[in-house]
Amino acid sequence: MSFLQPCLLVMLHQTKAHGYALLNGLEEFGFSPELLDPSLVYRALRDMEEAGLVVSEWGAVSQGPQRRVYSTTPAGEKHLEEWVADLRHTHQEIDYLIAAYERVGSTEDGGGDSG
Amino acid sequence: MSFLQPCLLVMLHQTKAHGYALLNGLEEFGFSPELLDPSLVYRALRDMEEAGLVVSEWGAVSQGPQRRVYSTTPAGEKHLEEWVADLRHTHQEIDYLIAAYERVGSTEDGGGDSG
DNA sequence: CACGCTATAGACTATATGTCAATAGGCGGA
DNA sequence: TCCGCCTATTGACATATAGTCTATAGCGTG
Numbered sequence: 001m002s003f004l005q006p007c008l009l010v011m012l013h014q015t016k017a018h019g020y021a022l023l024n025g026l027e028e029f030g031f032s033p034e035l036l037d038p039s040l041v042y043r044a045l046r047d048m049e050e051a052g053l054v055v056s057e058w059g060a061v062s063q064g065p066q067r068r069v070y071s072t073t074p075a076g077e078k079h080l081e082e083w084v085a086d087l088r089h090t091h092q093e094i095d096y097l098i099a100a101y102e103r104v105g106s107t108e109d110g111g112g113d114s115g
Numbered sequence: 116m117s118f119l120q121p122c123l124l125v126m127l128h129q130t131k132a133h134g135y136a137l138l139n140g141l142e143e144f145g146f147s148p149e150l151l152d153p154s155l156v157y158r159a160l161r162d163m164e165e166a167g168l169v170v171s172e173w174g175a176v177s178q179g180p181q182r183r184v185y186s187t188t189p190a191g192e193k194h195l196e197e198w199v200a201d202l203r204h205t206h207q208e209i210d211y212l213i214a215a216y217e218r219v220g221s222t223e224d225g226g227g228d229s230g
Numbered sequence: 231c232a233c234g235c236t237a238t239a240g241a242c243t244a245t246a247t248g249t250c251a252a253t254a255g256g257c258g259g260a
Numbered sequence: 261t262c263c264g265c266c267t268a269t270t271g272a273c274a275t276a277t278a279g280t281c282t283a284t285a286g287c288g289t290g
Contacts, residue, residue, distance in 0.1 A: 002278080003208060010216050020237050029215075030208045037279070042238055065237045065286045084216050091209045093118060093145045094202050100144075101125050101199050117247080135268050152248070157269055180255050180268045 003029070004044050006087065009072065009080045012054055016071035019045055045070055053079050118144070119159050121202065124187065124195045127169055131186035134160055160185055168194050 007029040011022055023041045027033050045068075048054045053076035059067040072080070122144040126137055138156045142148050160183075163169045168191035174182040187195070 003212065004278090007212060010212055013216060014219055018237080023237095029211060030204070037281090038237085039239075039280085039282095040278075043240090043278090046239085061286090063287065064235080065284095067237065080216070084213055087209050087213060089145070091206060091213075094206045094209075096144060097118065097122060097125055098199055098202060098206075101128060101195070104129055119247095133268080138268095152250090153268085154249085154270075155247075158247095158271095161270085176255095178256060179266080180253095182268065 004031075004040065005048060006080070006083045007031075008041070008044055009048065009053060009076060009083070012070055012072045013077065013080055016069055018059060018067035018069045020067070022070075048076070051079075052076070118202075119146075119155060120163060121195070121198045122146075123156070123159055124163065124168060124191060124198070127185055127187045128192065128195055131184055133174060133182035133184045135182070137185075163191070166194075167191070 004026075007026060008022055011017060011025050017025070019042050020038075022045070023036070023038055024033065026036060026041070045054065045056070049056055049070070052073060054070045054072055056068045056070045059069040119141075122141060123137055126132060126140050132140070134157050135153075137160070138151070138153055139148065141151060141156070160169065160171070164171055164185070167188060169185045169187055171183045171185045174184040
């Protein structure tokens with residue numbers, strides 16, 4: 001899991017948007033837009049729609065091709081809440097893992113970087 | 116990714132051990148021993164051995180079936196260092212995601228724990 | 231009208247995870 | 261002795277998640 005779905009859902013939690021806009025927004029979350037294939041984003045959105053977390057509608061045409069505009073559902077908001085709780089848990093597990101890595105017990109290897 | 120490999124590698128970073136012992140040790144890292152299938156652990160160890168991160172040897176028999184005892188290689192230690200750095204990064208991304216979730220801008224939803 | 235940008239979708243492949251069964255030695259109890 | 265349980269490890273199979281590549285389509289530019 002690379003946080004793609006939760007990131008998208010958080011963005012949609014803030015405001016409704018279409019896939020291409022979300023694609024650009026993902027840069028803020030640590031995804032490099034050059035490495036991130038657009039189809040991953042679109043698929044993630046479709047998967048979330050299938051799961052009932054978001055709904056979509058065709059946006060009013062302005063110029064260029066039509067946009068599918070997504071927004072969260074109540075179920076999606078609920079799910080996001082749990083997702084965030086889960087991520088807090090993951091956050092703690094990472095803390096524990098890093099602490100365990102640095103703990104390493106012994107007198108050996110006096111170093112221990114502080115950075 | 117559910118941190119299985121990095122957790123095992125951190126444990127082996129602390130001390131050499133065989134699979135079954137590591138299996139029990141994983142509880143500390145947030146894995147519930149009732150839900151965690153042992154074969155996942157053994158497979159993770161084999162995968163890491165194939166990748167050159169750990170090596171194994173048959174432990175001296177004491178009682179019961181033979182134990183395959185794992186320990187880290189220099190390459191494994193190097194890899195773990197990078198893994199930890201990566202997890203620090205993930206740690207920050209989770210921070211960002213949670214912050215973005217709570218930010219949500221508006222006057223709406225007064226709550227928001229100050230966690 | 232060919233080309234590139236915005237915008238979305240689908241097929242196919244690869245990797246990661248999860249589930250289930252097999253093997254095997256030693257120990258306690260019927 | 262034989263059965264069932266615990267320790268200990270392995271392998272086959274199925275499912276889930278993620279990555280790559282290609283197709284489609286409207287619109288503006290040269």
